[in-house]
Amino acid sequence: MSKQMKEIQFPSASYDQWKEEATKALKGKPFESLFTKTQEDITLSPLYTQEMLVEKLGDQLENQISTIRSLKEAEGFNVAQQIFGGTTEQFFANLQDSVDKGNNYITIDSRTAFEWDNESLAKLANILTTTPFKLIVQNDNDPILAVFNQIEEKQNIKGFIISEKQFTLNGFENVRTFCANSATYHYEGANAVQELAITLALASKFANESSFEEVSKKFFVNFAIDTQFFAEIAKLRAFKVLWKAFAAAFGVDNPQAIPVLAENSLRSYSKLDVYVNLLRAGNEAFAGVIGGADVITVHPHDVLSKPTDQSIRIARNVLLVLKEESRVAEVLDPSGGSYFIETLTAEYVEKAWDLFNQIEEAGGFDAYASAGTLQADLEEVYNARLQAVETRKESLIGTNIYANPVDELPTETNPILSDVKRLAVPFEQLREQFKLAQAKIGVLTYGKLKDFKPRADFVAGFFATAGNIPEQSGELLTVESATQWLQNANYDYVIVAAKDDDAKELVPALLSNKPENVILDVAGKFKEEQDEWQQSGLNGFIFAGQNIVKKLNEVLESVKGVQQ
Template sequence: MSTNMKEIEFQTASYEQWEEQAIKALKGKPFESLFTKTIEGVTLEPLYTQEMLVEKLGDQLEKQVATIRALSATNGVQIAQQITGDSPDQFFSNLDESLSRGNNIITIDSRLPFTVDGQFTAKLSDYLTEYSFKLMVENENDPLLKVFNGIEENKRDSVEGFIISKGAVNLKGYSKVRTLGANTIPYHNDGANAVQELALALALAAKQLKTADSYEAFASKFFVNFAIDTQFFAEIAKLRAFKVLWKAFAAGVGVQAIAVPIVAETSVRSFSKVDVYVNLLRAGNEAFAGAIGGADVLTVHPHDVLTKPTATSTRIAQNALLVINEESHVLNVLDPAGGSYFIESLTADYVKAAWALFLEIEEAGGIEAYKETISTQIEEVYKQRITEVETRKHSLIGTNIYANPVDELPIEENPQFSDVKRLAIPFENLRKEFAAANAKIAMLTFGELKNFKPRADFVAGFFNTAGISPEQSGALDTIDAAKAWLAQADADYVCIVATDDDTKELVPALLADKPSHIVLDAAGKFKEEADAWLSKGLNGFIFAGQNIIEKLRAVTASMKEVQR
């Protein structure tokens, strides 16, 4: 009998029914194991429903959505590809190429590898009268700012752009150049979470508003600058939350909110110098989150930006945003994330937490008075991030998991990002340490391949993060064969890889005749046997959930010890 698919209706399952099925699937694990606490302290639920969202926000839901849509400064995202070059000639050649391929906003970091002189700024001034720009400078005495001296006075009112600076920049005669920025990126690069970034954006705004003639004058010069990390939904919620917070901020000073631009760039906090093409995927993910979240201006960093971008990597980065703009059609929708039960709920959580932190900062006397406290809080978050990466609670593809051991670590360093507290740095340093040690690492694999392979793959992956591919003994099938292999092994370190039962037989036998120059570990957790084995000469264990950095540094220390 034929069935008309159009007539089929699926029954709607309640949350309780879904929960019942989820508990069955968990096979004894608690239902609470499906809940995830983020680094911001927000608990993510495994399922969000319309009823849950309405119950949580009530009338505030409609106000939240309306605010986000009303406070959009633009109707899309403009491409702000950063221009680089080893010389002025190469810089302007790259600039022309970028503009011809869809770049909307000329983006320049003043830390250029050549001297910024009068000839350079005079030529650049012609471009700034035609195109919007984003300039990143040290302070108002930065040589790059002399570019504005070369612009004719009758053209200055039409010049548009953003200036990001550590210190205040007083640029007279340029009414459309925004110089008051809440730059949260330095905090982001130190490890700040989304809630801290949002609160700091408001605190920086509050500080600058105090010296302004009026809110309207301030808002006409103000913008916020965010970095977009790899946490896709969280970053969408962060940008949306800022607009809700901005309305509350304006209400707090007794005025109606004026939309201000959200300037953003892809984060390099999760970038790595090894397996660099994964950075390309990270940047694409971050760019998409920025576009959906409502960024008005977006810079996508090339995958090799930590060392030295090439013409190809720069073009790929720019094309990532062009694809989003031209092919995805996502920006044809106003607030594309609006109405998502999950994102609306997360947006509200960020608003509540960030507003509370902002009030705490203000009650303490403002951002300057709170500087030491917020630095301590951010440092705690950074340490948590590092611990999660080192224990693989947070995956950094190509770095702490699925690492390619043959990747070479580049020496070159882009000074623009040398101070970023990147999550991959401990693993990059670990590769340097193992390369310098020139140690021979091996695995003693025992039993049938199907039985030891999962554990062998884990141990190999463990050492791959340090740029090491351990040698394998092959499938040894007797204890005598294992002892013979260990006795002649050309290795400084050996890890025993077998099933738990086989390991319990192997370790005592191997320790009895272990060569003195070999450091011996066992793969797995053996709580009951650990003390006895360690007392007889076993170095330690390798197991899931272990701090990779601490363990592998302990391995190098042990190898140095036995070699003395």
């Protein structure tokens, strides 16, 4: 590199200059259209600057960063893959294979296909004396907990037990059992602020039932990491700041780090195009690593049905690649100092602390939950999430957009996960219903290809979400040929795809000659013609921004009506 090149300096641009250029690029759209409102009622800016961050945090910025870095419980992160197996022999073979191939924490959900008898418990007890673990149990009487009765060297046992109710294992000082399992509320729809506030409310409940000192020794959190990459990074970082503030309320200025466990979220998992789940898992796991999680679990991409040896290996390797090849775990707080991440972290801290105080003022977590306030708040957010997916404001690739219409739903269902409130469920149900209905759907494509193709493609993508492939008429260049095609077409349901001017000429003629047993819709919005056309027999419209699930269910009911 020449000396001249080394001495080149690029001029810095101010926010106002950037805004001016961005406004030009928008070509008439308002600059405000670049701002995004999140589920947490936080407005994301299209650009963050050092000045904006300093203005928001000031002297607190350094304190926020140092707190996050000092409250990291483990160096790097540990791989904690779940063990699967239909029999005890298969389960323990998979367990040993998992440990041999890099699993740091064995993860076991006690709801296995086999019973935990004395022989299997003794075998598990021997393994737990040498390998850290994460156990998922239903209550403090879960049969798998009898394994601890067979362990004598209690001081060497290290692990976590996830249960909805905290309990203590006497003598097992390194086994944490006070869990704020925010994943439970995550699957009910909770946003990041609600998850953070709930973890603090649960910690407060535990502290009031025992002591803060006991909580410090036994407490840990388990987060589910969703697809909102930067938001999830900020969520994990915000917890550490909140924990220091929580400890300060108990008179502890330098609290010990609380272990942060994370698993990739199943909320966005789909049974359709399951390999997209692998992409989601990688994105979520990476967010967990950057956010500072200490122990991470990645669910296999086909875990909703029945994981295979291959999918389990791939899930484990997602974390091994991040750990061994990306080297990101060797960096302490990789996102620290980012104008965007630091600002978002601070906003989560502020809002979560406020919500936590509201919960405490309501009488604490139990009172907040028993009053129905918690469930009502979660349901409101969940419905908003579902609405965003059903109207395509949020994308589920392979499910509500870019769907593969020939993709078959797996026949098997993992019973442990059957109750998870996933956003893809309405689309999976549509697939099943349309397959049973055997609806014959056609698209009347009017005009030249270049004229009708955009709307014809939109209609094809619309019905692909239900697993249906509408047949297209091809170019119909006259009203007479289009009318004749409709009269001769052997379809239950037909959608007209044409540019606006052509549709306004064509649709009245079609309605005048439409067979009674054919349901007719038009692709596009025609507000001025809507009432007149529907009074003349048009069923309705298909357009962008529409609730896909609602519309397709209406189409399904109409088709069933003409098929009878």
